[in-house]
Amino acid sequence: MRKPFIGGNWKMNTDSKSAVELAKGVAEKCASYLSKVDVAVCPPFVYLPAAKAALGNSAVGLGAQDVYFEAKGAFTGEVSCGMLKDVGCKYVIIGHSERRHVIKETDALINKKLTAAIDAGLLPIFCVGELLEERNAGKTEAVVTEQIQKGMAGISAEKAKTVVIAYEPVWAIGTGVNASPEQAQDVHFMIRQLIAKMYNKDLADNMVIQYGGSAKPDNAAVLMAKPDIDGLLVGGASLKADDFAAMIKAAAEAK
Ligand code: PGA
Numbered sequence: 301m302r303k304p305f306i307g308g309n310w311k312m313n314t315d316s317k318s319a320v321e322l323a324k325g326v327a328e329k330c331a332s333y334l335s336k337v338d339v340a341v342c343p344p345f346v347y348l349p350a351a352k353a354a355l356g357n358s359a360v361g362l363g364a365q366d367v368y369f370e371a372k373g374a375f376t377g378e379v380s381c382g383m384l385k386d387v388g389c390k391y392v393i394i395g396h397s398e399r400r401h402v403i404k405e406t407d408a409l410i411n412k413k414l415t416a417a418i419d420a421g422l423l424p425i426f427c428v429g430e431l432l433e434e435r436n437a438g439k440t441e442a443v444v445t446e447q448i449q450k451g452m453a454g455i456s457a458e459k460a461k462t463v464v465i466a467y468e469p470v471w472a473i474g475t476g477v478n479a480s481p482e483q484a485q486d487v488h489f490m491i492r493q494l495i496a497k498m499y500n501k502d503l504a505d506n507m508v509i510q511y512g513g514s515a516k517p518d519n520a521a522v523l524m525a526k527p528d529i530d531g532l533l534v535g536g537a538s539l540k541a542d543d544f545a546a547m548i549k550a551a552a553e554a555k
Pocket of ligand 1: 309468472473474475476512513514515533534535536537
C-alpha cells in the first residue's frame with residue numbers, strides 16, 4: 301500500500317560536471333526498480349536544471365534541499381516554490397537537521413515552508429529527529445512529537461496526504477553510526493501513531509516515513525525490512541550512483 305521511496309540528498313556536494321554524471325548514473329542504474337520504488341535526487345539549487353536535463357525522461361524525481369515560503373520579492377538569496385517548479389522539481393526537503401541546527405531554522409519557519417510547498421504542489425520531505433543528548437535523556441518521543449505538531453500546525457488532512465516524513469536522528473547523520481533498525485522502527489511506529497491521532501488512521505497508514513542517518517548499501521535491507529520504514533533519505537551514500545542504486549534495489553526487494 302505504501303510505495304518505498306528513496307531520496308538522495310546531495311547536500312553541498314558535486315559540481316556542474318559531477319552533478320550531471322551522478323544524475324545520469326542514477327537514472328540508468330535504478331531504471332529497472334522504478335516500478336516498485338519511487339526515487340528522487342536532490343542536488344544543490346544551482347545544479348537543478350542541469351540535473352533535470354541529465355535525468356531526461358527517467359521517472360527519477362528531482363528535489364530541492366530547501367525552499368523559502370514567500371512567492372517572490374525582496375528576499376535576497378532565497379528561492380521560491382514557483383522557481384523550483386519552474387526548473388522541474390517535484391520534491392523539496394524541508395526542515396533538514398542541518399538547517400535546523402546550523403542555519404537555526406525554527407519550527408515556525410519550517411511550518412511556513414511546509415505550508416507553502418504543499419500549496420504550490422511540491423511534495424515535501426519533512427525532516428525531524430532528535431539530538432544525541434535528547435535521546436540519552438529519554439526525550440526522543442517528546443522532541444519528534446513537538447517537531448511534527450509544530451511543523452504541521454494548520455495543515456489539513458487533505459494537504460497532509462502529500463507529506464513524506466523523514467525521521468533522521470541527528471546523531472546518526474553523517475557519522476557512520478546509523479540508528480539500529482529497531483531504534484528506527486520504534487520511532488517510525490510512534491510517528492505513525494501520532495499522525496493517526498493528529499489526522500486519522502487512513503492517512504497514517506498511507507504516509508511514507510523515511511529513515512535517514514548513515515543509511516548505506518550494507519544496512520539498507522535490514523532497515524527497509526522493518527514494517528514502518530518505508531524508505532530512506534540518503535546523504536553520503538547517494539553521491540555514488542552504484543551505492544545509491546544498491547539501496548534502491550534493496551528497497552525493491554524488501555517490500
Ligand atoms: P547521511 O545523511 O546519509 O550522510 O548520514 C542523511 C541526511 O542528512 O539526509
